[in-house]
Amino acid sequence: MKFHLIAKILILLFSLIFKGIIGYSQCNQPTGIMVSDITSVSAVLNWSASTSAPGIAYNFEVRSSGLPGSGVSGLVDSGSVGDGVFSSLLSGLLSNTTYTVYMRFQCTSAPLFSSWTSGFTFSTNTISVPIAGSPSGVSDTFFSARWIAVPGATGYRLDVSEFSDFSVMLAGYNNLFIPSGSTSKIVDGLNPSTNYYYRLRAEGNSGSGPVTSENSNVIMVTTFDEPTFVAVWSDGAWLNGILPTSEHDVILDDNFVSDENNTTMFEVKSITLNEGYSYSITSGNNLIVYENIVNNSNATSFVIQNNANLFQLNDNALPNIGEITVLRNSSEIFRLDYTMWSSPVFGLQTLKQFSPQTVDTRFYTYNTSQNIYSPINPYTTVFESGKGYFIRSPNNHVANNGSNAPQVWTGNFVGIPRNGEVIVSLETEGQGFNLVGNPYPTVISADQFLQENAANIEGTIYFWRRLNDSTGVGPLGSFYATYTEFGGTGSSTSEDPNGFIQIGQGFLVKALSSELFFNSGMKVPDEFENQFFRYPTTNQDVKHRLWLTLTNQNGVFSKILLGYSSVASNDLDRYDGKYINDSEVVLTSLINNQEFVIQAKALPFSSEDYFLLGLKIASSGEYKIAIEQMDGLFADGQLVYLEDTYTATIHPLNESDYIFSSVAGAFNDRFILRFTDEVMNVEQPYDESAISIQTQDNSLIIYSKFTEINSIKIYDLQGRILFNRDQINSKDLFIESLSKDNQLLIIQIEDQNKNTLKSFKLLFY
Numbered sequence: 203m204k205f206h207l208i209a210k211i212l213i214l215l216f217s218l219i220f221k222g223i224i225g226y227s228q229c230n231q232p233t234g235i236m237v238s239d240i241t242s243v244s245a246v247l248n249w250s251a252s253t254s255a256p257g258i259a260y261n262f263e264v265r266s267s268g269l270p271g272s273g274v275s276g277l278v279d280s281g282s283v284g285d286g287v288f289s290s291l292l293s294g295l296l297s298n299t300t301y302t303v304y305m306r307f308q309c310t311s312a313p314l315f316s317s318w319t320s321g322f323t324f325s326t327n328t329i330s331v332p333i334a335g336s337p338s339g340v341s342d343t344f345f346s347a348r349w350i351a352v353p354g355a356t357g358y359r360l361d362v363s364e365f366s367d368f369s370v371m372l373a374g375y376n377n378l379f380i381p382s383g384s385t386s387k388i389v390d391g392l393n394p395s396t397n398y399y400y401r402l403r404a405e406g407n408s409g410s411g412p413v414t415s416e417n418s419n420v421i422m423v424t425t426f427d428e429p430t431f432v433a434v435w436s437d438g439a440w441l442n443g444i445l446p447t448s449e450h451d452v453i454l455d456d457n458f459v460s461d462e463n464n465t466t467m468f469e470v471k472s473i474t475l476n477e478g479y480s481y482s483i484t485s486g487n488n489l490i491v492y493e494n495i496v497n498n499s500n501a502t503s504f505v506i507q508n509n510a511n512l513f514q515l516n517d518n519a520l521p522n523i524g525e526i527t528v529l530r531n532s533s534e535i536f537r538l539d540y541t542m543w544s545s546p547v548f549g550l551q552t553l554k555q556f557s558p559q560t561v562d563t564r565f566y567t568y569n570t571s572q573n574i575y576s577p578i579n580p581y582t583t584v585f586e587s588g589k590g591y592f593i594r595s596p597n598n599h600v601a602n603n604g605s606n607a608p609q610v611w612t613g614n615f616v617g618i619p620r621n622g623e624v625i626v627s628l629e630t631e632g633q634g635f636n637l638v639g640n641p642y643p644t645v646i647s648a649d650q651f652l653q654e655n656a657a658n659i660e661g662t663i664y665f666w667r668r669l670n671d672s673t674g675v676g677p678l679g680s681f682y683a684t685y686t687e688f689g690g691t692g693s694s695t696s697e698d699p700n701g702f703i704q705i706g707q708g709f710l711v712k713a714l715s716s717e718l719f720f721n722s723g724m725k726v727p728d729e730f731e732n733q734f735f736r737y738p739t740t741n742q743d744v745k746h747r748l749w750l751t752l753t754n755q756n757g758v759f760s761k762i763l764l765g766y767s768s769v770a771s772n773d774l775d776r777y778d779g780k781y782i783n784d785s786e787v788v789l790t791s792l793i794n795n796q797e798f799v800i801q802a803k804a805l806p807f808s809s810e811d812y813f814l815l816g817l818k819i820a821s822s823g824e825y826k827i828a829i830e831q832m833d834g835l836f837a838d839g840q841l842v843y844l845e846d847t848y849t850a851t852i853h854p855l856n857e858s859d860y861i862f863s864s865v866a867g868a869f870n871d872r873f874i875l876r877f878t879d880e881v882m883n884v885e886q887p888y889d890e891s892a893i894s895i896q897t898q899d900n901s902l903i904i905y906s907k908f909t910e911i912n913s914i915k916i917y918d919l920q921g922r923i924l925f926n927r928d929q930i931n932s933k934d935l936f937i938e939s940l941s942k943d944n945q946l947l948i949i950q951i952e953d954q955n956k957n958t959l960k961s962f963k964l965l966f967y
Contacts, residue, residue, distance in 0.1 A: 242297035243354030270304035299409035344390035384478035497524030513727035530706035542708030544639020545585035549617030554580035559596030568637035570629035588626035590637035590708025639708035661776025746834030752789035770802035777802035828859035
C-alpha cells in the first residue's frame with residue numbers, strides 16, 4: 203500500500219515537472235496572417251504578434267510550390283523582420299499568379315523557432331493597363347508618343363494609325379515592341395496636317411507564361427502643317443538630319459554622351475530627356491540652354507560630370523523639371539581637410555546624404571556674430587540656395603601620413619538644376635563675414651559677382667585653401683586664398699584664384715547689407731580648369747602686377763599681390779584685399795596702418811612710388827622674400843627693390859631673393875618695396891623730431907618730446923634682440939651696459955597707443 207502511494211506521488215511530481223518544462227520551452231507561431239495591397243508584382247504581408255513575444259524576429263517565405271523550409275525550389279521571396287514589426291513588403295512576384303505565404307517566430311531560448319504556420323494563399327493581379335499621355339515634340343513629320351510606366355512590365359506594344367478604330371495600322375507601328383524602362387517613342391515618317399492615333403499594351407510574365415494587358419486609352423495627335431524647331435535624337439542619330447540650334451527644342455529619345463556627340467549639340471532652346479535614356483555632359487564640355495530643362499528619366503541618368511557646365515541663360519524661363527546629378531571634385535585633400543561646398547541644385551538632399559562618410563560633428567555653417575564655424579546637424583540640414591557649408595572630407599579618405607599624396611574627393615549633388623535669380627540673406631553682426639556659394643551648375647564670374655553686389659559686400663572673396671598643415675592651425679601661413687578684381691593670392695597648397703568661381707564652390711564675403719544676389723549675367727559657360735578657383739580674368743582694365751612670397755625652410759608661406767591698375771585708386775578701395783588675420787605668419791601691404799594681402803594703386807606708375815610692407819613672424823629664424831611672378835611693366839623689365847630699414851639694405855629682387863633673419867613679432871616698419879635704389883624720403887608713421895637719442899659711455903639716453911614711451915626694442919644687424927622693455931610709461935629712458943662693438947643698432951620705439959614713433963639706425967661705438 204505504501205509502495206503504491208509513493209509511486210503515485212512520484213508519477214504526479216514527474217507529470218508536473220514535465221508539464222512545466224513543456225510550458226516553459228514553447229515557441230508559438232504568429233497569428234492573423236493576411237495579405238493586402240496586392241498588385242501585379244507586389245503585396246503587403248500583415249500578421250499579429252506571437253504569444254511567445256518578446257523574441258527575436260518573424261520569418262516568412264513566399265512560395266509558388268513546396269513546403270516552407272524545403273529549399274530554393276519554388277521559393278519566390280523570403281525575409282526576416284524584428285520583433286515588434288508586423289508587416290513586410292513582398293516583391294519579385296509575377297502577375298496573375300497564385301502564391302502561398304508561411305511564417306514562423308524566432309524566440310530567445312530553446313526551441314529557437316516555432317513551427318511554420320499553415321499556408322495563406324493569395325493571387326496577384328493581372329498586369330496593369332498602361333495610361334497613354336499627351337505627346338511631346340510634335341512636328342510636321344513626327345511626334346513623341348508618351349505613357350506612364352507599368353510595374354512589372356517587360357515591355358510595351360505600340361499601335362499607330364490614321365484611323366481611330368485602328369482598322370489599318372501605320373507601317374512599322376503595328377504592335378511595335380518597346381523595351382521596358384522607356385515611356386516614350388518617336389513616331390516619324392508622318393504627313394503634315396494629319397490626324398494620328400496611338401495606343402499601347404503592357405507585356406509581362408505570369409506563373410503560366412507571358413501575359414499582355416488590355417489596350418490603353420487612345421491619344422490623337424495632329425501633325426503641324428509647317429516644319430517646327432524640334433530636334434530629336436533617336437536611334438543614335440538626329441531624326442531627319444535636323445541638328446539642334448539655339449532655336450530648337452531638343453528631345454533626347456536615346457542615350458547621348460557629350461564627348462561622343464557634342465559636335466552636333468552646343469546650345470538649344472530647351473532640352474527634354476525621355477525616360478529610360480541617359481544624358482551625360484562630360485568633363486570639358488558644356489551645354490547652353492536658353493529656356494528650361496526637363497528630365498523624365500531618373501537623377502542618375504542626367505549627369506553633369508566634373509569640369510562640365512550646364513549653362514541656362516534666361517532667369518525667367520519655365521521651371522526645370524526632374525532631378526539630375528552634378529559631380530564636382532574637391533581639391534586634392536587629405537582625410538582631415540575641409541572644403542567649402544555650395545549646391546548647384548535644389549531639392550531635399552541633406553548634408554549627410556552628400557557626404558555620408560564625414561563624421562557627424564564635422565559639418566559646419568558660419569556663425570557671423572561670433573566669427574566662428576559652428577557645427578550643424580547634417581541629417582536635417584538641406585542645402586540652401588546660395589549658402590556655403592564647411593565640410594570635412596570623408597573619414598575613409600586618404601590620410602596624411604607623410605608619404606601619401608592628397609587625392610580629390612568627388613561630391614555628388616542630386617536635385618533639380620537651379621536657375622533664375624538667387625537672393626541670399628546676409629548677417630552684419632560681428633565682423634560681418636558670411637559663408638555663401640555658387641548656386642548654379644555652371645561657373646560664375648567673380649568680377650561680375652563683385653561688381654553687381656558692390657552695395658552688398660566688400661570687394662574681397664576668401665576661399666578656403668586646399669590643405670591644412672600638420673597641426674591644422676597656425677604658424678605655416680594663411681588658410682585662405684584671397685581675390686579682388688585686381689587679382690588673387692593663393693597659399694602654399696593652392697594656386698591663385700584668378701577671377702571665376704567653380705561649380706559647388708563656397709566662399710566667405712563681408713556683408714555691407716542684409717542680402718546679396720546671383721543671376722544668369724554672372725554665369726560663364728566655357729571654363730573648365732580642374733580646380734575650385736583658377737580661371738583667367740575677364741576684366742579688361744590695364745594691370746601691372748607682382749606677387750611676393752615670404753618663405754622659410756620649415757614650410758612657412760605667405761603671399762601678397764601688389765601693383766597698378768587703370769581702375770584703382772591710391773586710397774583704400776574694392777581692389778584692395780584685406781588680410782583676414784588667419785595666421786601668425788604673414789607678409790602684408792600697409793594701407794593707413796591696416797594690413798592687406800592685395801593692394802592696387804592708380805596709374806600712371808612712377809619709379810618714385812613705394813609700398814610699405816608689414817611682417818608677422820611666429821618664431822625666430824631665417825626667412826626669404828622673393829618675387830613669385832610678374833606681369834605688365836614688371837614683366838617687361840621694371841626693376842624692383844626691397845629696402846630693409848633694420849639693416850640699411852636696398853636689395854634688387856629682380857636679381858635674387860632677399861634672405862634675412864628675424865625674431866618673432868610684428869614689424870610694420872622694416873620693409874619697403876620700391877622701384878629705385880636711390881635714397882628716397884619715404885613717409886613713415888612717426889615724427890622724427892619727437893625723439894632724441896644720445897650715447898654716453900656704454901649707455902643710451904632716449905627722450906620723447908610729446909608722448910610717453912610704451913616699449914623699446916634694440917636689434918643688431920643679424921636681427922638678434924639686444925634690449926626689450928614694455929610698459930615703460932615715461933617720456934625718457936636710460937639704458938645701461940650695452941656692448942661697444944662699433945656696431946649698427948636698430949632701435950624701435952612705440953608710444954602708449956602702439957604707434958611706431960621712430961625706428962632708428964644708430965652706429966654705437
